[in-house]
Amino acid sequence: MGGPIILLLLMMALLSHEFSPADPLKINSRNILKSPSRENLLGTDQLGRDILSRIIYASRISFSVAGAAVLIAVLVGVFLGLLLGYFEGWLQNIGMRVIDILVCVPEIFIAIVVVAFLGSSLMTLILTIGFLYFPQFTRVTQGITLSMKRREFILASVSVGAGTYRIIFRGILPNISSLVIVQTSFTLSFAMLLEAGLSFLGLGIMPPTPSWGQMIGELKNYIYINPLPVIFPAIALFLAVFSINMVGDWLQDRLNPEIIK
């Protein structure tokens, strides 16, 4: 059920130019905070910009930031997890403890401080969010790797003389992919929420580039003048997160039926 929504949103993101009726950056000070009308299907924001267009372009930003960040998190996290899980020793033990602690930290606080200091360029945002979420992947990967290591087919590879590289990448990696895929979908929604939260506070995507969180943050101040504009980016964000979670749940059911939710 979440599938169609996701596809629609993704299409919106990729084909923003075709979909959006107006220029998302065009200011029109005589037309501010208007409700939906024939010209502006979802109304206008506090600078007169068309909300529908901004929402469409914002989908681009939200998806790319979340996607890129999760990509980094997956690459770094899984790689580290494989290493920590496969090789044993005191260094690995320390590493695992550190990862355990890192997983517990509430990400948003670190994100706020880091972005406040390092600025809110796209690169900084992506890297920060990516690094905040890699420990979860490491933990999942290392757990699986540890248990996989003792399985017969791995021991068989070792006895035949397979090199470490081959064992890790050909033997273990394919077996963890289902877990990683499920984790990726959930982390995607978290990353999107984190970016939205930062933008909401004024620390994330800076105007005039639109982002759903940023739009909500700006428009919430005008609720008493006109509550309608703020609802639309909120719905967009909700739909995106909701559909990602639905897809994630579905993947979870398909790929990992034995794991209790």
Add this chain to the structure above:
Amino acid sequence: MLQFLIRRSVASLIIIFLATTLVFLIIHLLPGDPVILLLGEQGAANPEFVDKLRKKLKLDLPLHIQYYEWMKGLSHFDFGNSLQNDVPVIQELVRRIPRSLELIFGGLLISILVGIPIGVLGAEHPNGLWGWISSTFAVLGFSSPSFVTGIVLIIIFSLSLRFLPSSGYVSFSENAMENLRYAFLPSITLGFGFVGVVIRMTRASLLDVINKDYIRTARAKGLSEKGVLYKHALPNALIPVISILGVRAGNLLGGTVIIESLFNWPGLSSLLVKGCFDRDYPMIQGTLLSIFVIFVLISLCVDLCHALLDPKLRQEY
């Protein structure tokens, strides 16, 4: 039991100590010269100002001396003074921490009061109406970002019904009733995000427990269905729920950031955001540290409750 308590407390203290070091490192290793940022372009052009501010902030001292000063200050709760108005950071922290705790507590209360009954009903009628309601509610709660819930609530209750205020704060000592009125919407918003987790966990855990042997025994002994539920099934089923609470305590704390900003609630998280915008380094340090400490303490409390309820845990130690 005492042993467990001591072990966990010691572990928490160690973590708090590590947190203080971590906070120091975060602030001092991030690139960007604080002095230049604070003085702005014009001020920074004047080397005299730069030097004076640097001395005042003690940034000219080597890193390990700064670290020592920081730790020394912490030992008698001196977090330094705010760069904005030279008021001791600890003063503002003490004012704001209870406010955030109030929201967290409120959110927890609401999510427990609403979540557990719905979860129980969902477990009792898994394929009936309540089962469907509990699943849907859970997913909605889990997926709704706090801003969305908050804004919807504001629009319904503040705008249309004009029943509850949408922002602001009145302290408890001034006017308890008003304080609760202002706290109501933010707490519900915070709780709503969490209620989904509670519902799911309660339902799954209760379904799990209902099939256990000791429940069959209780029924065989002649205990009424309600008696079985409330005396035997529920208490055992709630244990995993409490442990989930501990794990997700961080989420609740993180949730306060958005909520405090949305409702203009002057709590700890908004202090952090304000400090970041103002580049108020002592404030940021103090606030970040307090947040970590609160997080550790919440986890500790939840672990203790968990151990109280589940004797098996105590035996491990």
